[in-house]
Amino acid sequence: MNSEIVWPESMMSVKAGAQSKEAVTHHLFGRLKLFTGNANRPLAESIATYLGTKLCPSHVGRFADGEISVQIEENVRGCDCYVIQPTCRPVNEHMMELLIMIDALRRASAGRITAVLPYFGYARADRKTAPRMPISSKLMANLITTAGAGRVITMDLHAAQIQGFFDIPTDHLFAAPVLLEYVRRLKLQNPVIVSPDVGGVERARAFAKRLTAELAIIDKRRPRPNEASVYHLIGDVKGRVAVVLDDIVDTGGTLMKVAAKIRECGAVKVYAACVHGVLSGNAMDMVKASVLEEMILTDSIPVSHLEGGKIKVLSIAPLMGEAISRNHQGKSIAALFV
Numbered sequence: 001m002n003s004e005i006v007w008p009e010s011m012m013s014v015k016a017g018a019q020s021k022e023a024v025t026h027h028l029f030g031r032l033k034l035f036t037g038n039a040n041r042p043l044a045e046s047i048a049t050y051l052g053t054k055l056c057p058s059h060v061g062r063f064a065d066g067e068i069s070v071q072i073e074e075n076v077r078g079c080d081c082y083v084i085q086p087t088c089r090p091v092n093e094h095m096m097e098l099l100i101m102i103d104a105l106r107r108a109s110a111g112r113i114t115a116v117l118p119y120f121g122y123a124r125a126d127r128k129t130a131p132r133m134p135i136s137s138k139l140m141a142n143l144i145t146t147a148g149a150g151r152v153i154t155m156d157l158h159a160a161q162i163q164g165f166f167d168i169p170t171d172h173l174f175a176a177p178v179l180l181e182y183v184r185r186l187k188l189q190n191p192v193i194v195s196p197d198v199g200g201v202e203r204a205r206a207f208a209k210r211l212t213a214e215l216a217i218i219d220k221r222r223p224r225p226n227e228a229s230v231y232h233l234i235g236d237v238k239g240r241v242a243v244v245l246d247d248i249v250d251t252g253g254t255l256m257k258v259a260a261k262i263r264e265c266g267a268v269k270v271y272a273a274c275v276h277g278v279l280s281g282n283a284m285d286m287v288k289a290s291v292l293e294e295m296i297l298t299d300s301i302p303v304s305h306l307e308g309g310k311i312k313v314l315s316i317a318p319l320m321g322e323a324i325s326r327n328h329q330g331k332s333i334a335a336l337f338v
Helices: 022-025 042-048 090-109 136-147 160-165 176-186 198-211 251-266 283-289 317-329
Strands: 032-036 057-062 067-070 082-083 112-117 152-156 170-173 192-195 214-224 229-234 241-249 271-279 292-297 313-315
Touching: 022 136, 022 214, 022 292, 032 042, 032 067, 042 082, 042 176, 042 251, 042 317, 057 090, 082 090, 082 317, 090 112, 090 283, 090 313, 136 160, 152 317, 160 229, 176 271, 176 292, 192 198, 214 251, 241 251, 251 271, 251 283, 283 292
Parallel strands: 032 082, 082 112, 112 152, 152 170, 192 214, 192 241, 241 271, 271 292, 292 313
Antiparallel strands: 057 067, 214 229
């Protein structure tokens, strides 16, 4: 199956003039400049296309000993610079690329530097779950700020309070409008939105309300990381089409157990809509063998293998591009949450 990136029609119709030359040149912080590391260049190029510009030339490579080599290859003095870099696998490599690029731009006298993080790694380490454990997401936020970023644009943090870990302005976007538009196009009969855990109830409730659908909740326990036991389904899914809504799918084991439980309880079909497709280990094989009709992901993280016909990738480039455009022009981004 070929990779199919779907751009949402609702974002294409936003009347902000993001693709016009005027939008790129009208500014508050100098000329708009877009940069990217090696984490997700196709997404960065799609964002640049939406904005009617190109990625600025830069070198992000490795020295012989594995250390990261960065050079910005054009003048950025006084410019409004955006570094598009999800900190996905290998997370440490991509995080260091981001930090060093920000430092290079700061030392090149950039007017403002914004870290654009479609996916924020270490977000699940947002609290101490046992004695003598770190809060790694706070550490990552500190590093990004110390490197020289003056603003952060990110999407669907694992916990909303993580935006408070940053001591700089943070725009926390949501992929819900992109997912919602696609689910509406499926024209599902008698749908029910399922939260895979108690922590995701607020996200699922808001999604269900906008879809005019019922809500169900899975009661599960995590004895250890990347492992879960499903106990109960709260709500009615019998004879309905269920859509499991989550922010991250990692190994896929928990999601497959949730989907199986929903089918056992009488759902006629089960879909999964997840923002960030980490897909570690044999997750792709598990998806192929699962009861899922389709897994809907975004391109916040590159999805390199789409075998089996069960994966649909939706593009967040218009959403991220519009946020960059509005920030660059000093406009409100409130319309992006509608």
